[in-house]
Amino acid sequence: MKLKLLGLAFAFITAVQGVSAVVNQTTPVALAPQAQEARAAHVAAALLSRYHYKAMPLDEALSGRIFDQYLKTLDPEKTFFVQSDIDQLAKRRTKLGSDMVKDDLSAPFAIFNLYIKRATERLTYARTLLKTGFDFQKSESYQFSRQKQAWPKDEAEVRELWRKRVKSDWLRLRLAGKDDKSVIEVLDKRYATMLKRMARINNEDAFQTYMNAYTMAIEPHTNYMAPRAAADFDISMSLSLVGIGAILTELDDYTTIRELVPGGPASLSGQLSMGDRILGVAQGESGPMIDIMGNRLDDSVAMIRGALDTVVRLDVLPAGAGPDGKHKLVTLVRKPISLKEQEAKSSVQEVPDGKLTRKIGVITLPSFYEDFAAKQRGDTAYKSASRDVALQIEELKSKKVDSILVDLRNNGGGSLTEAVSLTGLFIGKGPVVQVRNANGRVELEQSTQANAVWNGPLGVLINRSSASASEIFAAAIQDYGRGMIIGEPSFGKGTVQTMVDLDRMVDNKKPQFGELKMTIAQFFRINGGTTQLRGVTPDISFPSSFDAGEFGESSFDNALAWTQIKAASYTPKADLKRLFPALVAQHDERIKNDKDFQYLLEDIAQFNAQRKRNEVSLNEAERRKERATLEARLAARKPATDSGKGAQKDAVSDPLLRDDGLQANERNLATELADEKARKNDKDIFLMEAVHILADEVGLRGSSLKLAARAKTAPSLTE
Structure with missing residues (x-):
């Protein structure tokens, strides 16, 4: 943050x-x-x-x-x-x-x-x-x-x-x-x-x-937000806003449409496209058109957003038209926009195992979001991470998956309440995390979920960017022996923040003072330890390109120290540690023969070496020699049957070879979006290995737990 x-x-x-x-x-x-x-x-x-x-x-x-x-x-x-x-x-x-x-x-x-x-x-x-x-x-x-x-x-x-x-x-x-x-x-x-x-x-x-x-x-996680930044934070937590449904960027002094949100007013109108440039904004049916050419992007966005069901008029220069091209006037009515790209999603990965095929359900959760405002006003259908994950679990159960992997990589956290509720989906009722305030008082946050929605095999995939609520969830799953933690050690943020509206403190009628995201407590695992500073240590570790001294809680010189308190009273669900030696052995054997994984290890080693050198040559001949070496290394990765045509797309190729020397928004917009889409479709090596590990676990544990999980019906979520 x-x-x-x-x-x-x-x-x-x-x-x-x-x-x-x-x-x-x-x-x-x-x-x-x-x-x-x-x-x-x-x-x-x-x-x-x-x-x-x-x-x-x-x-x-x-x-x-x-x-x-x-x-x-x-x-x-x-x-x-x-x-x-x-x-x-x-x-x-x-x-x-x-x-x-x-x-x-x-x-x-x-x-x-x-x-x-x-x-x-x-x-x-x-x-x-x-x-x-x-x-x-x-x-x-x-x-x-x-x-x-x-x-x-x-x-x-x-x-x-x-x-x-x-x-x-x-x-x-x-x-x-x-x-x-x-x-x-x-x-x-x-x-x-x-x-x-x-x-x-x-x-x-x-x-x-x-x-x-x-x-x-x-302390590193206390922040001040000016009024506009506070509004953006609320949007990120609720995954909703009121506007026209266009993702905007700044290109050559123009406020430019980068993408249209499906189902939003801009998309449904059929009048706007990627690359269109907005030159002016007018409010209502007859308000004056305000020129926004050369504006800061956040100022332009603030003018285009507005109250529900109000009219905004846009002066648009179509994509591809020259500076003197014909403009068009587009009138739109602002509507609620749901940021579905940031919601929980699921997929099914199949892993062959002899005559069998293991089906692993993957749930990707970008953040622990919760629409606080909708919840406070009594909206029973308010948006939340745990509700969406529960729906994804039901869908995966209908597809008869053998195991579920919750992917929390790059999930920086969010709502503590949602972390507790999400844990409840897998453990049912019970303590999840202990919270100690500044006075030393410890409170136990518990899941009130009557029964687990998923009782089958479970894995949690984390990396160094998994923080806060992600660590609460992963730590609880680990302490209960409910599932395996796979990946890199997590960030190490073990503190709790609350939002303080400074304007409310002094009874300001309009937002002027902004808000504080202030640390008010520290959370502890139910086993008495804390994720503060040390993070969550995976049961099965993947290699990391992060230096703990440069990224993560340990990189802050004023971070709170690691400590521990008395363990809470809880009953572990299982002892998975007996499975780890066999799973690690299978993992090691598989990656030894997995060329993509070995290439990834090479690239991480190269990256770490470059970072430690902390310098690059400014001699062109030396740089071209380095580049030729890298190109040769990548060329050697191509399949022998490739013959130089249609080379296998290497998802982990050295970024130096893809470096065009350009910075953000100096590239052609269509090309940049196509590259982003291609990167999303690249093979996710860590994800696929985590899926294979869970498939191995299913094989080791036998079918009894799997059948029991499939037969289990999901109770409704506790409010």
Whole structure:
């Protein structure tokens, strides 16, 4: 969540979207704090100092940590500020807290304005380098990660860093086949886009960035959300919004339709298509048409969304039409949009086993969503992860699956209530997780589900990005011996957050202050341990490309420590440990003979080695030699019968060979969407191996449990 909250202010660093290369290169107008922002900071500080699980006084020590976190957020790679800037800014390092209590945000805004100034200077300098070109025969290298390095000592050093960065960007495009003229066009447009994004940063961006530096200086999972970010968070939890049903992106200064949501007003109208550009937005049947050309994407989206059953009119330039092409006026009525792509889904994978075929049901759950608002207003059909999974289980049972695999990879969590309810679908009634608040009081969260919906063999697939509610579910399944945990060690987030509406705290009639996602408790497994810091350790492990020191809870220097409490009273469902030696042996034997899995191991090793080197050569001959080596390695993977035609699509080929040197939205939209679709259809090696492991388990356990599971009828979910 942390990067999502901070991304708007400096997203240009990693995910630039294309716009016109003609921009104003002057330093943007300095930002100044608004009265409501200073007041919101004061209210947030009062709450955090008193009610946070790790409550800390807003003293000089915390002020220093806020300062450090703020700089880390603004300039994580240390390529904008120089040491003299840091020395100058550090004069207020220990005063940020006392200033906040006095409703004074002048210091953080001054820091932010200097950041904008320096970023503008660096990007303007980057454009000048394109006029002279580079010597690619010279032996030098580019360090792509500088987080652990010192600040550049002076202007000469920071310019040298940018020279190498631009040279690296140029070489990537050159290796991808672009001539120098095309390279200059792409990079000039890219850096111009970054400059334009800097010029569009506003007060809300600056304030939200600073407030997140404050919250994360206390503990990694407490965040501040400005009103617009809070609304987006609500959408992500409820999987619904009111709008026209179009996924928008920003391309060449246009708000562009990337995809249409099936069943939404935009799709049903038949008037809009992928690639159409929205030039203006008008409210109602007669409201004035407002030009949105060059707008920030979030501003355009806010204008297009609106209240249920209201009219929005769009001035549209059709896809493929030139800048002077004929426009069309599209009138739509806003309706509820369900984000079905993010719902739980299921499929059936078949695994041959001698004369038998094992059927493994796979349920993919992207998040633990729950429509809080609908639930609170008494809507009995409110949207939730556990309800959707229960429906998927019923469908899989009708297909007579032998086992079920719940895929929680990249599931960052969500509702604690949903984690408990989902666990109940597989264990029935019983304790799921223990929650300890700041006062040390421990409460036991229990499933009230009368009977399990699925009693058959079960597996849970996790990776390093499986966090929070995912870890609660996986840990409970493991502690009960209810199913096997397969994959990588999980993230290690063992804390509980609640949403605090700051406007409600002070009776604001309209949203002004935003919301806090504040850590109020820590959760513990029913066995007394915690997933905090250490995560959930799989029963059968897969290789990982993540470094625990760089990603996951252990990468935070202020994460809560691992600890344990008294175990809850619970009765394990089974002892699966007796099966693990045989399953691991079968797994090891299978992957030893599985070329795709072995290729994946090679690629992970290559990736880890490259990351540890933390540099790439800027010598063209050396890079082409590296590329040739990689191409030869991939060519050797083709089946002997391939004869060079229609080569087997390699789902795990080294990304360096697919690197076109472009950034987000610099590619053709249709091509990018086609590539995304192809990647989704690539063979999922980890998923298929997890499926085979569950098929092995079914064979080891025999048919008695399988038959019992099929005969079981599903009770209704407990409300």
